[in-house]
Amino acid sequence: MRILCIGAGGVGGAAAGIVARRSFFEVFVVADYDLARAESAVKSVPPELRQRFEAVALDASNKGAVADAIRRHRITHVLNAVDPRFVMPIFEGTAEAGATYLDMAMSLSAPHPEMPYQLPGVKLGDLQFERSGEWEAAGRLALVGMGVEPGLSDVFAAYAQEFLFSRIDELAVRDGANLVVEGYDFAPSFSIWTTIEECLNPPVVYSSEHGWTTTEPFSDPELFDFPEGIGQVECVNVEHEEVVLMPRWIEAKAVNFKYGLGNEFIDVLRVLHKLGLDSTEPVNVKGSLVSPRDVVAACLPDPATLGPKIKGKTCAGVLVRGNDKEGRPRSTYLYHVVDNAWTMENYGSQCVVWQTAINPIIALELLAGGTWTGAGVLGPEAFPSKPFLDLMAAPEPEGYGSPWRIREEDRA
Amino acid sequence: MRILCIGAGGVGGAAAGIVARRSFFEVFVVADYDLARAESAVKSVPPELRQRFEAVALDASNKGAVADAIRRHRITHVLNAVDPRFVMPIFEGTAEAGATYLDMAMSLSAPHPEMPYQLPGVKLGDLQFERSGEWEAAGRLALVGMGVEPGLSDVFAAYAQEFLFSRIDELAVRDGANLVVEGYDFAPSFSIWTTIEECLNPPVVYSSEHGWTTTEPFSDPELFDFPEGIGQVECVNVEHEEVVLMPRWIEAKAVNFKYGLGNEFIDVLRVLHKLGLDSTEPVNVKGSLVSPRDVVAACLPDPATLGPKIKGKTCAGVLVRGNDKEGRPRSTYLYHVVDNAWTMENYGSQCVVWQTAINPIIALELLAGGTWTGAGVLGPEAFPSKPFLDLMAAPEPEGYGSPWRIREEDRA
Known part of the structure; x- marks a missing residue:
């Protein structure tokens, strides 16, 4: 390879x-x-x-x-x-x-021209999926959305379907962290360009009854209690690939993605949008044509350089609600938590980019060994989930030494 | 002239x-x-x-x-x-x-290098006042801070001292509006460059006991009830010339300036500051050097063009607390309200810039007629207030047809 x-x-x-x-x-x-x-x-x-x-x-x-x-x-x-x-x-x-x-992120969406906050226009990945036939005919694979979210979250959903649930009412992807960056008033730990893109586009949600629909940005806020000491974080609907990927391979009544932005970050994004500073259209600033969103990125520290100053953990996971294999109500959060202190010590990388990067490497290893095979444009759900999760969790050198966990929810 | x-x-x-x-x-x-x-x-x-x-x-x-x-x-x-x-x-x-x-605005301040939120460094107008001797020796006048705020507010304070009060405990300048701009999520009615400058610098306050000191931006919030239907607006301390001008000519125990920014505008300014987008230091954006603050201004509509879309009124005034000429407690708000519909109809100008511009024109007319004379660097307080206020209020063509008013406060 x-x-x-x-x-x-x-x-x-x-x-x-x-x-x-x-x-x-x-x-x-x-x-x-x-x-x-x-x-x-x-x-x-x-x-x-x-x-x-x-x-x-x-x-x-x-x-x-x-x-x-x-x-x-x-x-x-x-x-x-x-x-x-x-x-x-x-x-x-x-x-x-x-x-x-x-x-690890799919082709960009375009809002519906008349009803952007009710109906999707061009969805995330649409431009790729419409070419799936060509890839399949050529016997070649495009494995899309294979980071952590999307990626690992989709593997969790596939695992839940195969091993834990007989019926799935909701796949609720929930992503949150308690990271703080010392020495900065405000320092996102991930690309602000991408964060603006995903958070200010109309969020897409799925239901088996209505298919894909969209909402206003930051809709349906909820406090989600993240595990391993992260605690409660304000989460809101965000446009994300899982919502367009999971229903293609997993039977679920509802799929949604909420990102634990926290109130401060939501406020920042709202203000950037209000002032047009999220725009990628160049403006003329005393003779220089610059995109306001690029200016915002230039004013913030490069997330890749922040590792040593970050403290805290980040969590990616899927809350699955439905019936277990015996038909009883079950609500289970499958998740992966990474501590920045650990990724810095073991890899010299900050935890958010590390947690994104490990997943496509595991996928490449499974493809190299023939455990994963396929042709066409496929999401992570199209492949066996257990070998992936086993390889991630197994200690080095056989595995990647990064465990995932299951939390049964009391509310079930 | x-x-x-x-x-x-x-x-x-x-x-x-x-x-x-x-x-x-x-x-x-x-x-x-x-x-x-x-x-x-x-x-x-x-x-x-x-x-x-x-x-x-x-x-x-x-x-x-x-x-x-x-x-x-x-x-x-x-x-x-x-x-x-x-x-x-x-x-x-x-x-x-x-x-x-x-x-209508004085030379810029510079924060105290060690204690920016306790002590002033270079104050507003310091660079001008230190040259006052030269102007006086040459027999020439520099009339500084002669807009509406500073300017008309300082004339009100001088009027209060001469005609209304025997002792002044507080000169509380309060500036607020209920303007809305149709068709925009966010459209400041005054220069965003200047608004950022005055709102994010450490606010200066004066007391006869401690002299000039500074605070954190947006300190000491209060709801002030503005007259003529404007209503309650959240006001916070802002660095403003009145605080450095008034104590030079008026004996008052305390002088402060609060600007009715409202919660939304305060939030916008806080976010701009948090992200460094208020900065005037150029950043490199893909090869172009631009000042983030200039980019913010370029993303917003030009306030001078907003007049036809604005609805509402703006108010400038001074709340004076102390004892009246008979020694009884008195609390009086001297103010000037301008309705955007009126300035648009009569002058084709939006109300905020019109209210700023009328005052130096009145001052020039008083200087032309010899009613106001002086040499050195002087604030509006150094001149007789009544001729100014009379000329402003008198109907056209003798006067400017723009009345000012007094509201006695119940709390006195």
């Missing part, structure tokens, strides 16, 4: 550090628009593990350049680790060059 | 419309960095009143250029109507060329 990882930001850098300890691949090429950043990601790998790595410059917005890089380095698997603006050129360049494709 | 008005933004444009109806001056030159904007301000004057107006290009940051313009047009009085970054070059250029100077 020869892997091209496109993007050497927080997630790409963490992926390099994780994959370096595994033996399943032959070469891991890190590509970035900024060659220095790709080189820096490679240099972050310990010297004794670095021989299978290479850094190259690549413009992810150019599908021809993506295809050229795949051919030049005889790549078999492309891991897309840049922000979702670049999904389509990478997806298409990979198809052209005939490699397997993996991403 | 030959007037040079520097700045053709909202206030400069409104000043042209107001002065056009008066006979006390010979020429009114409107200068702006952008000649087209100066020409547009002149064109906004009705054609039959336009013959005494001229538009010129001028860089307000260049004191030599300011002095040259004064000499070239044989200017006797300079009205500074640009944002307070340009106070010092205009002030110095005017001194060099030997004209009378008026402004």
Whole structure:
């Protein structure tokens, strides 16, 4: 397996550090628009593990350049680790060059032109799924939404369907953290560009009765009690891939995603939107054309550099409500908690990007070993969940040493 | 009197419309960095009143250029109507060329390097007051802080001292409005650059016991009940010139300024500050160097263009607490309310910039007639208040037809 990882930001850098300890691949090429950043990601790998790595410059917005890089380095698997603006050129360049494709965020949505807060327009991933036939006909796989959320959350849902539930009433993805960044008034631990994109788009929700519908941003707030000391965090509906992925493979009456933004972050996003500072349309600032959202990102610290200053844990999981295999009511939260102190000590990566990056590496290892196989555009739900969760939880060196857990809910 | 008005933004444009109806001056030159904007301000004057107006290009940051313009047009009085970054070059250029100077905002403050929220560093206007001796020796006048707030509020305080009170315990300047701008989620009716500057600097307060001290931004919130239907608005301490002006001429135990920002605007300013978007230091956004605060301004509509979409009234005033001339406790709010519908109908200007612009024009008329005279750097308190208030309130054409009022407070 020869892997091209496109993007050497927080997630790409963490992926390099994780994959370096595994033996399943032959070469891991890190590509970035900024060659220095790709080189820096490679240099972050310990010297004794670095021989299978290479850094190259690549413009992810150019599908021809993506295809050229795949051919030049005889790549078999492309891991897309840049922000979702670049999904389509990478997806298409990979198809052209005939490699397997993996991403952690899917092609962008577009709101419904007349009823943006009631009906979806173009949904997340629609542009990819409409090409599924071509991929299937070519016998090639595009594994989409294979980060932590989407990704691990979808694996949890598949596991719940196979092993825990006979009927699923609700798949409620809940993502929250208690991270604080010392020395900053405000320092998001993940790309602000992506966070604005997902939080200010109309959230999509699914029900078997109405299919996919949308709501106003930040709708339906609830306090969710996250495990392992994180505690209660204000969660709101956010547009997320799980809602469009899970119903394609899992029978559930309802699917929704709520992100534990907390009141402070919600307030920040509301104000950015109110002032138009979330916009990606360039404005003229004394002769310079700049996108306000890029200015916001430039004013904030780079999340990839914050690791040593972060304290706390982040949690990804799915609350499943329904009936167990014996038909009794059951409500179960399947989750994965990562402590920043642990990821910093063991990988030198902050926990949020590490938790995102570990999942596609596990998936690549399962593909390399033939445990996961498939053709077409497929979500994580389309593959056996148990081998994935077992490999993640098993201690190193066989596994990745990162356990997941189940919490039975009292309210069931 | 030959007037040079520097700045053709909202206030400069409104000043042209107001002065056009008066006979006390010979020429009114409107200068702006952008000649087209100066020409547009002149064109906004009705054609039959336009013959005494001229538009010129001028860089307000260049004191030599300011002095040259004064000499070239044989200017006797300079009205500074640009944002307070340009106070010092205009002030110095005017001194060099030997004209009378008026402004509506004073030279900028600098926070105390160690204790910014306890002690003032460089106060508003300090850079101007330290030059007062030169102006006085030259027999020339710099009338500073002569807008509405500062300006009219200071005239009210002088009036209260002379005619209403024997002892003043507190001069509490309170500024509030109930303006809404149709069609916008968020559209400040005044320069966001200046609003950020004054609201995020440490607010200054005065007491006869401790002199000038500072607090945290947005400190000491109170609901103030504004008159004429505006109603209760959340007001907080804001750095403002009145607090440094009034104690120089009026004996008061305490002086403070609270601005009726309302909770929504306070929240917006807090978020801008938290994210560093209030900063004037350029950041690098994909190769372009831009100041985040300029980006915020570029994302918002130009306040000068909002007039037709605004509904509501704005109020400026001073609540004076102390003893009346007979020694009995008295608490009196002296105020000036302007309705946007009225300013739009009568002047084509929105109410906030109109209320700012009318005051220096009245002052210029009093200087032209010799009712106000003086030398040195002086605030509005240094001049007789009654002729000012009478001229403002008297119906046109003798006066400006804009009444002020007194409300006795029940709590006294």
